[in-house]
Amino acid sequence: MNRIDKLFNAKNTGILSVYFTAGYPSLDSTTEIITNLARGGADMVEIGVPFSDPLADGPVIQNSSSRALRNGMSLKLLFSQLEGIRKKVDIPLLLMGYLNPVLRFGVENFCRRCAETGIDGVILPDLPPEIYVEQYRTLFRKYNLFNILLISPRTDSERAHFIDSITDGFIYVVSSSSVTGVKPGFTGEQESYFKRTVSLNLSHPLLIGFGISSPETFSEACRYGSGAITGSAFIRMLEKEGCNGSSIIRFVKDFKRKL
Amino acid sequence: MMYKIDKKGFYGEFGGAFIPEMLYPNIRELQSEYLQIIGSDDFREEYYSLLRNYAGRPSPLYYAARLSEHYKTRIFLKREDLNHTGAHKINNTIGQILIARRMGKTRVVAETGAGQHGVAAATVCALAGLKCVVYMGKLDVERQAPNVQRMRMLGAEVIPVMSGNMTLKDATNEAIRDWISNPADTYYMIGSVVGPHPYPDLVTKLQSVISEEIKIQLQEQTGRKNPDSIIACVGGGSNAAGSFYHFLDEKEVKLIAVEAAGKGTETGESAATIAIGSPGIIHGSRTILMQNDDGQITEPYSVSAGLDYPGIGPLFAWLNEKGRVIFENATDKEALDAAFLLMRLEGIIPALESAHALAALGKMTFTENDIVVVIISGRGDKDMEAFVRYAEQNNL
Numbered sequence: 001m002n003r004i005d006k007l008f009n010a011k012n013t014g015i016l017s018v019y020f021t022a023g024y025p026s027l028d029s030t031t032e033i034i035t036n037l038a039r040g041g042a043d044m045v046e047i048g049v050p051f052s053d054p055l056a057d058g059p060v061i062q063n064s065s066s067r068a069l070r071n072g073m074s075l076k077l078l079f080s081q082l083e084g085i086r087k088k089v090d091i092p093l094l095l096m097g098y099l100n101p102v103l104r105f106g107v108e109n110f111c112r113r114c115a116e117t118g119i120d121g122v123i124l125p126d127l128p129p130e131i132y133v134e135q136y137r138t139l140f141r142k143y144n145l146f147n148i149l150l151i152s153p154r155t156d157s158e159r160a161h162f163i164d165s166i167t168d169g170f171i172y173v174v175s176s177s178s179v180t181g182v183k184p185g186f187t188g189e190q191e192s193y194f195k196r197t198v199s200l201n202l203s204h205p206l207l208i209g210f211g212i213s214s215p216e217t218f219s220e221a222c223r224y225g226s227g228a229i230t231g232s233a234f235i236r237m238l239e240k241e242g243c244n245g246s247s248i249i250r251f252v253k254d255f256k257r258k259l
Numbered sequence: 260m261m262y263k264i265d266k267k268g269f270y271g272e273f274g275g276a277f278i279p280e281m282l283y284p285n286i287r288e289l290q291s292e293y294l295q296i297i298g299s300d301d302f303r304e305e306y307y308s309l310l311r312n313y314a315g316r317p318s319p320l321y322y323a324a325r326l327s328e329h330y331k332t333r334i335f336l337k338r339e340d341l342n343h344t345g346a347h348k349i350n351n352t353i354g355q356i357l358i359a360r361r362m363g364k365t366r367v368v369a370e371t372g373a374g375q376h377g378v379a380a381a382t383v384c385a386l387a388g389l390k391c392v393v394y395m396g397k398l399d400v401e402r403q404a405p406n407v408q409r410m411r412m413l414g415a416e417v418i419p420v421m422s423g424n425m426t427l428k429d430a431t432n433e434a435i436r437d438w439i440s441n442p443a444d445t446y447y448m449i450g451s452v453v454g455p456h457p458y459p460d461l462v463t464k465l466q467s468v469i470s471e472e473i474k475i476q477l478q479e480q481t482g483r484k485n486p487d488s489i490i491a492c493v494g495g496g497s498n499a500a501g502s503f504y505h506f507l508d509e510k511e512v513k514l515i516a517v518e519a520a521g522k523g524t525e526t527g528e529s530a531a532t533i534a535i536g537s538p539g540i541i542h543g544s545r546t547i548l549m550q551n552d553d554g555q556i557t558e559p560y561s562v563s564a565g566l567d568y569p570g571i572g573p574l575f576a577w578l579n580e581k582g583r584v585i586f587e588n589a590t591d592k593e594a595l596d597a598a599f600l601l602m603r604l605e606g607i608i609p610a611l612e613s614a615h616a617l618a619a620l621g622k623m624t625f626t627e628n629d630i631v632v633v634i635i636s637g638r639g640d641k642d643m644e645a646f647v648r649y650a651e652q653n654n655l
């Protein structure tokens with residue numbers, strides 16, 4: 001069974017997934033970040049593949065992405081860094097990034113390298129579900145690679161059900177009409193969107209992402225979904241404290257403290 | 260029409276809408292409404308009336324006798340430089356502002372490189388009384404100060420973009436991010452035949468007035484239905500798309516698109532996408548773009564800010580594959596020399612972008628009886644600094 005399914009079978013609340021950009025703060029921090037996130041108690045990790053033009057990202061991840069690229073990160077190098085990661089951690093690992101580097105790498109080649117290194121799924125926000133089904137799903141299935149799809153506040157219920165019928169593992173619930181970034185808390189409008197989404201009774205579990213920046217917003221999000229994803233807040237911490245094991249572990253523990 | 264977009268928004272394998280789910284409702288709304296809106300009688304009436312009475316269309320088709328003599332052929336210039344705001348960009352923004360209004364939008368965002376599209380967008384927003392926000396790379400804000408002032412004078416907010424390399428590509432990213440964050444009230448007014456479907460088709464159709472007029476004017480002036488060749492510069496490709504549109508199915512008409520070679524296509528400092536690019540995705544469209552081995556989009560270079568884009572409209576990626584359009588390119592120097600030739604022979608100062616189209620005249624062979632239409636996409640006022648520098652360096 002795919003590790004993502006295993007996780008959601010075992011746990012239906014309080015799941016914390018942490019995003020970071022590969023190659024940031026330094027080129028070779030990838031494995032150190034992953035292992036320490038796992039040690040701290042993160043349930044899942046999203047490894048950001050840096051891209052020159054991250055359309056769905058706010059300033060924090062834009063900055064970590066361009067720094068990572070300047071540091072020399074590439075998809076090819078990332079896969080070689082991930083060689084052996086499965087000897088160290090067993091939590092689900094996802095790659096999150098944009099379609100162009102994957103196309104350039106070759107989609108089948110990409111899927112194969114994911115399978116070889118132990119990547120369980122991918123999130124590619126600019127790959128439309130329709131194109132995925134038409135052109136790539138067969139390949140993804142061949143390598144048992146999950147493709148996680150997004151819904152947003154303006155996704156209507158018909159489309160949410162359509163996305164539910166195609167996504168693997170879980171649904172990434174984008175918390176507001178915005179790009180990624182650090183936000184102070186949820187508005188009433190966001191809460192009613194979460195409630196509306198829960199009431200759709202979708203077949204996949206929900207993870208809420210974008211703007212989850214504190215233990216408070218995390219525990220709040222957990223009231224509606226099986227858990228949530230934090231990215232910009234974690235990267236900000238790395239910006240301040242650098243890549244060191246104890247800070248990473250402390251970050252994860254602290255995030256879960258309000259549960 | 261042979262070269263039409265298909266129902267899913269693709270030209271062959273190029274085009275489509277590769278956008279994050281957050282943009283899906285916006286794009287879907289535009290996809291489902293644009294054809295109906297631009298096909299409606301009331302839209303057409305208002306659009307053509309504004310083109311005529313506000314923008315000054317039809318733009319002249321001018322027989323350039325001395326330039327013709329120089330190249331030993333018959334050259335006609337399509338004078339988009341004489342439009343209000345000084346370029347073809349206004350054809351597009353007049354159409355899009357009417358669409359925005361019909362969709363009930365109250366705020367417009369746009370990207371700009373040289374500032375020509377930004378000025379055209381700010382202009383129509385003033386005309387329609389809509390709020391206008393223009394994203395412009397910080398470098399371009401510094402390079403194109405007069406256009407920044409023009410936009411602000413017209414009431415637009417100009418936001419300098421500090422991300423990436425701080426030029427057109429990054430300004431486009433930022434405009435799209437703004438649209439993601441303001442999905443309900445905001446209309447995204449894109450400046451060329453690029454971006455997710457339906458923009459490439461929408462902007463092509465709004466610019467097709469250029470070829471519509473060429474057909475009529477050529478018939479009147481020469482008694483001929485078609486020219487032998489049409490030459491246009493390509494950044495994203497909107498003036499070329501509009502100039503080629505009504506001739507795409509006329510096989511005997513040679514269509515020539517001229518990219519900016521910058522310092523030369525081999526130098527790494529170039530914006531000649533077709534010459535040095537490969538397939539991929541940029542700004543929501545599958546097309547040809549400039550990228551490295553890792554799929555990172557690379558920064559283009561050209562003396563002309565309006566051609567300084569690392570992609571090309573998906574229509575052109577396809578027309579190139581089909582062999583329907585011939586791609587040429589011209590270096591900075593070739594374009595500057597062609598601009599000075601036009602100034603001295605015809606008394607017309609062209610935009611640096613348009614000068615690339617003119618430069619192709621010197622790279623191709625024509626017979627004495629050929630009719631060659633060259634699109635002067637804009638005027639050169641904005642490029643004075645570059646011209647003055649070149650003149651000083653070369654004692655012109």
Ligand SMILES: Cc1ncc(COP(=O)(O)O)c(C=O)c1O
Nearest residue numbers: 494495496497498565612636637
């Ligand atoms: C005068 C002029 N010509 C051409 C272009 C290039 O755009 P496109 O290829 O969309 O016509 C620009 C863009 O700013 C321009 O200002």
